[in-house]
Amino acid sequence: MEHAGQHSTNHERMGTAVMAELFEAIGFDVPDEDSYNLLAEYAETSGERSHVHRGSATLHGRCWKLGDGLEVWSIVYDGASQLYYADCRPAFRSRYLRTVHPWELIEYDEDGEAIVRSRIRDSAEVVFELQNLTELNQAAFREPQLQVAVAGLAYTAALQPPGSRRAAAPRFEPAEKVPNFGRDACENDYVVSGTVLAWREMQNRVTGGNLVWIYVDARDIRLEVLVSRRVLKGEPAIGAAITTRVWLQGHVLEGAEIAARYEGIDRECEPSDFWSRLRRSN
Numbered sequence: 001m002e003h004a005g006q007h008s009t010n011h012e013r014m015g016t017a018v019m020a021e022l023f024e025a026i027g028f029d030v031p032d033e034d035s036y037n038l039l040a041e042y043a044e045t046s047g048e049r050s051h052v053h054r055g056s057a058t059l060h061g062r063c064w065k066l067g068d069g070l071e072v073w074s075i076v077y078d079g080a081s082q083l084y085y086a087d088c089r090p091a092f093r094s095r096y097l098r099t100v101h102p103w104e105l106i107e108y109d110e111d112g113e114a115i116v117r118s119r120i121r122d123s124a125e126v127v128f129e130l131q132n133l134t135e136l137n138q139a140a141f142r143e144p145q146l147q148v149a150v151a152g153l154a155y156t157a158a159l160q161p162p163g164s165r166r167a168a169a170p171r172f173e174p175a176e177k178v179p180n181f182g183r184d185a186c187e188n189d190y191v192v193s194g195t196v197l198a199w200r201e202m203q204n205r206v207t208g209g210n211l212v213w214i215y216v217d218a219r220d221i222r223l224e225v226l227v228s229r230r231v232l233k234g235e236p237a238i239g240a241a242i243t244t245r246v247w248l249q250g251h252v253l254e255g256a257e258i259a260a261r262y263e264g265i266d267r268e269c270e271p272s273d274f275w276s277r278l279r280r281s282n
Helices: 016-024 033-046 138-142 255-260 271-276
Strands: 048-054 057-067 070-078 083-092 098-108 113-120 125-130 146-160 171-174 189-203 210-217 222-228 241-252
Touching (some): 033 057, 033 070, 083 241, 189 222, 210 241
Antiparallel strands (some): 048 057, 098 113, 098 146, 113 125, 189 241, 210 222
C-alpha cells in the first residue's frame, strides 16, 4: 500500500476547471472553490457515514446519494494532530457488474483517495478511482478477485449518426498516451471511442441538471458513460458512434448489494461463460 507524498495524486493534478467538468457530469455547477467547499459541507451533513482506520489516522467517508446512482463523496482525514477535508468528488454507481482479477489497491490516505489497477475478466486493463473505500469490509481486499461497478464521468462527448463515415475506430486508451491529452491527464483518464449499445435520459433531482447515460461498445471493453446534456454534441441513438474523454471511477460491491442487483439470466451470455467460472483460480 502506498501513501500520499510518494506520488502526485489525482487531486493534486486536477485544477478547479477540471473538477468543475467532472461535477457537471452528474449535474452540478461548481465553478469555484467556494462552490466546491459548499458541496463538501452538504455531503458532510446529508451523506451516509462510514469510516476506515489507517494506522493512527481515520478516514471518514460521507456518501450523499442523489438517486439513480448519482453520488457525492466527501472524505475527512482525521490524523493524530490534524483534521481536514481531504477530498470531495462526484460519483456514479453504475448498473453493470464486472469481475476484476488480478487487481492492486493503491491508497493516498492524506488525500482521501484510492486507485484500483486491475484487469476486467477477458477484457481490458483498467485503472479507476475507488469511491467507496470507507464503506467496505476490509476482508473484501483479501479476495483474489473483486466484483466492481465501473463507469466513466465524461469531460466531453461527441456523437455521430449510425453509419457515419466520420466515426472513429473503437478505442479504449489511457489519455496519458494520447496526444493533446497527456500533459494534464490523470492516470484514470481515458479516451474512448465506440458504438452506442443503449442510452437513456437522466436528471439530477437536486439541481434539475439533465444528463445522458450511454452504454458504449469500445471493442476492448463495454463501458457505461455519464455525460451532461449541456456538453454532449450530437443526438444519442442506438448504433451511433461516440468519442469521449472520461474519468474512470467505480465501486467495489459486496454480497448484499450484488444480490440486490440480480435481475435474472442475462440472455446475451454464452453457456460457456458459466462453465468457465467453475475453473479454479489457482
